[in-house]
Amino acid sequence: MVKPSFLNLDAELWLYPHRLGRSQLSLCLYHSAKEIGLPILEALDELQSEGSLSKRTLTFKATPRAGCITTLRLLRVTDDEDLHVLNVASENDTATIQMTDIGLPLFRDAVRGWLEGGEDFGVSAQHSDLKPRQLGTLDRASGELWFWGPTYVSP
Numbered sequence: 001m002v003k004p005s006f007l008n009l010d011a012e013l014w015l016y017p018h019r020l021g022r023s024q025l026s027l028c029l030y031h032s033a034k035e036i037g038l039p040i041l042e043a044l045d046e047l048q049s050e051g052s053l054s055k056r057t058l059t060f061k062a063t064p065r066a067g068c069i070t071t072l073r074l075l076r077v078t079d080d081e082d083l084h085v086l087n088v089a090s091e092n093d094t095a096t097i098q099m100t101d102i103g104l105p106l107f108r109d110a111v112r113g114w115l116e117g118g119e120d121f122g123v124s125a126q127h128s129d130l131k132p133r134q135l136g137t138l139d140r141a142s143g144e145l146w147f148w149g150p151t152y153v154s155p
Helices: 034-050 103-115 137-141
Strands: 012-016 026-030 054-059 071-076 086-091 094-099 121-123 144-148
Touching (some): 034 071, 086 103
Parallel strands (some): 071 094
Antiparallel strands (some): 012 026, 086 094
16 A cells, blocks of 8 residues: 555656766656655655665655656665665656665765755666676666756756
């Protein structure tokens, strides 16, 4: 069961058709007011407190943007040889972000920066302190999540 505060968020989430940073896959997240993104931070806080193998699902209102994503699955997973940090992926209208104990604080810090007014920046496994050769195949295959708004709508 999805918590009511995680349903129909007024933020926009979409797959951008071009590279924005280091990865080919770029997901974009936009909010017109900082408080709109607070449920995302709440979900990450819950994952942090629950430990590995926990998950949260958030839904977003559909928008007319091409590549609109209406479901975001956040998964806290255990570190293994394929995934040491995080993996951002998208299929149809659903995005999935898998995070290990290294990736969760990295992603959470990015969301906090966004809620504090940061925009036009991304987060991916490559933003961790690990050297490229230490990343797993899912880390290297990961897309990036880019943060926009309220003053910068999108690229």
